[in-house]
Amino acid sequence: MDKVTLEAKSRKDTGKKAAKLLRAAGRIPAIVYNSEGKSTMVDVDSTEFNKVWRTITATTMLTLNVDGAAHNVFIKDVEYNIREDKVLHADFWEPAADKEIVLKMKLLYSGTPAGVLKGGFLLKHVPEVTIKAKPGDVPERIVLDISKINIGEKLCVKDMNLGNGVTILTPAETSLVSISAGR
DSSP: OOOEEEEEEEOOOOSHHHHHHHHHTTEEEEEEEETTSOEEEEEEEHHHHHHHHTTSOTTOOEEEEETTEEEEEEEEEEEEETTTTEEEEEEEEEOOTTSOEEEEEEEEEESOOHHHHTTOEEEEOOSEEEEEEOGGGOOSOEEEEOTTOOTTOEEEGGGOOOOTTEEEOSOTTOEEEEEEOOO
């Protein structure tokens, strides 16, 4: 995916009244936390934020331009009103670029296993793995090809390759998926 950029403006006003005025103007109140725990209050355009938020994953790094200064951030949390289908507030997190972070990432699978085509059953054992990487090396998604797995075989963590700079902290012998024989 291409680098996603979002424009933001810093803000000083706080409280319910200020937030309501921002939302009425088509903006979303937000806050940016950095790795040292400091925060900066910002607001973003609601239309642009919704386009971005609905198309990325939790591990997609964004470029947030706050008054001309670029910050590499993740969307940490979103307060969402399901009745009105509106985002009420967003939290961004700017990790230190030179320090590794630990994340849990969901696993996605592609392909139909050869064992399933022969009558076997696919068993998914672990839905996610824990990884450690610098923020710029974090993959958006982990998609594993399981099309070559036959009956009686399994795919383990040690069979994964996420590239340089990414360390998988989940034990190497952990079974991700296996194909069992039909009855």
